[in-house]
Amino acid sequence: MKGRGTGLLLALPGLLLLAGVVGLPLLYALYLSLTDYTFLKPSAAFQGLGRYLDALQDPYFRHALALTGVYVGLTVGLTLALGLLLAVLLHQRLPFRGLHYLAVSLPMLIAPVGVGLIWKMILHPELGILAYLFGGRDFLGDARYALLTLALVDVWQQTSFAALVLLAGLRSLPKEPLEAAYVDGATPWQAFWRVTFPLLLPVLGVLLILQVVAEVRTYDLVYVLTRGGPGTATDLVSFYIYRKAFLGLDLSGASAMGYFLLLATLALTALYYRGLTRA
């Protein structure tokens, strides 16, 4: 008991700081979501769950949720597939291995805003190299391509993290089952799908949840590259909530929507921890 008490005492300053930095804003947002507070009407009146019902009935919010669902599916699917491919390639005996690691790690080391700015230049309809190569096509300005382009930029950055996590997973797998599979007559392809891949599934599961949580919260890339446009083509839920609060000035409505997002993220995080303990 004494040890536990000491531990708590030592953790207390950190916990207090966390409560101040994370807890207070969360509580304040909860309070706001239960009122009709806007920047235009600061004299807030208690609304109960009214703003939550408003959020569910808001067609733009529902559009943002649906769009986010498509975006998450696209980015996470591609990130995991490419990450796995890269991890398997890096797991081979390659010459200049350090150089390959560096190349794969680089996107992860750049801040998302930096990534956004770099790609904004690459995709610029007049100055960008990609627009030049594709006959002046405006990938971010065309509603048909904007979401996909945004997703691909995101995948470009996230794949390096996925590849490194999966590479660590591959490295930690026991090599004997794989060798046993070869002795049993499996080709490298069969050995990978029947032995390595199932063994890697716990790591893939954890990565899947981590990536989904990260992608649901995508904000910075949207802010830098498209501001949700053209129209509402890339209006992902995090960005829509930002717009609701600071452009629409509806802080209580945005708080209610923010809580929906928080609950979804918390549920995924709980899944992540479950996956982690199983892995």
Add this chain to the structure above:
Amino acid sequence: MVELRTVTKRYGRTLAVNGVSLQVEEGEFFSLLGPSGCGKTTTLRLVAGFERPDAGEVRIAGERVDALPPERRPIGMVFQSYALFPNMTVFGNVAFPLRLRRLPAEKVRKRVLELLEMVHLAGLEGRYPKELSGGQQQRVALARALAREPRVLLLDEPLSALDAKIREELRGELKRLQRETGLTAIYVTHDQEEALALSDRVAVMREGRLEQVDTPRGIYERPRTLFVARFVGQGALVPGEARGGLFHRDRPWPVRVEGEGRGYLLLRPEALRVSQEGFLEGRVVLATYLGSLVRLEVEAEGLLLRVDLPPEGAPRAGERVRLALPESAPFLKEVKEEA
């Protein structure tokens, strides 16, 4: 059946296997015995195809295989860590090599059940590896290795992760299975007792080289090097000289030896007897009861000799005894590098 011709394998600056040549006959149980790092596992991995030799040839059934991957060699392998597929049931594990060959489902089923019967695991086909004991897991691994009907079975310390009782039980089963199937088996172990009990022939390895290849009896009774004498079995190495067919220390001992010159006389604990007319006089410094026998440590003429005796009437610590020497014993010439 398996032949290695001056096979060499390096890892960086380490010479793991140094010009090893050996021949394993068809149906033979052949063990590679040696301490950690002696190159025995690397030798086995060269036969399996997980490693390619830097020089030399590996042949299986007359065919040169050193450029072939493991899946194209007629081998089955059992690993120390069982190497079962955790995502598959016992049935799935044993069926794995058969399914790879795209055999009809009914044929696979029949063969798997037959193999599980053979390793005494009938009825457990629906279990996952984590639901089995270590001994049961190794039986599954054995069944899986036999499923492909290999010509050579490679066993990499398959019993060393098991506790003593299961190890002994499984050792008997291994021998029985190998006899029944008539397979050629190459067995890697650092456990001398295991190697002697199981094998038709044993190769003792040291620092990537073969020290001696012989029958278990030959290895134990006629070790050719000091290393083999020290590594296999218990015994005292008494320094002295072989002269005129007898061993000499400060006087001639009544022990016949082969060869001439300086070297060591190997006295095994069971070769010495306590007797009133014994040649050496000494004092028992330790008597250890080991169930079926008592092991004495006797100090005599500045030597510490071990003697195994039946427990009845064995002398106690502190008693003075006379030791009778064997009529003949192995004499090992001094080699400079082994000093």
